[in-house]
Amino acid sequence: ETGVTQTPRHLVMGMTNKKSLKCEQHLGHNAMYWYKQSAKKPLELMFVYSLEERVENNSVPSRFSPECPNSSHLFLHLHTLQPEDSALYLCASSQVQGADGYTFGSGTRLTVV
């Protein structure tokens, strides 16, 4: 357990479904992140929340919708996904400013059928 908990660990959804990924941290961090990792590709930064405010949205399709209700929780709402969205979705947290690095969760393995 890393201190960042992601649920569910695995998710299979159809293209017309709506689902949400959840991330929770109790490390006292005030920044949270969503990354996407497709097979044999580098991690891609999707969204950054700093002090509960979205500060970065890296040209992510609108079928991905993040939500950060407080500094400990982060959600990624999914709707009408495509098969190419199948990937490992990783949540991370850190201090807004600090060179201590990120703490990652174990990820959600998403399969879109």
Place this chain on the structure above:
Amino acid sequence: LAKTTQPISMDSYEGQEVNITCSHNNIATNDYITWYQQFPSQGPRFIIQGYKTKVTNEVASLFIPADRKSSTLSLPRVSLSDTAVYYCLVGDGGLTGGGNKLTFGTGTQLKVEL
């Protein structure tokens, strides 16, 4: 954010020392160098971080020359369980503004065999 270059893959045997070198020619004065380890289907895990000279912890050492344009992660006496992807990243942790953002490259796939 400074770009990093590291070998795509490395092979080793159990009990050997493994050194993975990363180039970061455009590293900025305020940047730290951080290494992460990632196992399949898991999130990356922080290994070690340094600014200059040598840093050692219970799992690895990090060597940084005076010009800081490269760094070497040293894993002593590797075992099969050290088979993973190792990422080298540089960044200032948002200390000079711009947010604490990390950009991952392709990393180095280390394979340890018996």
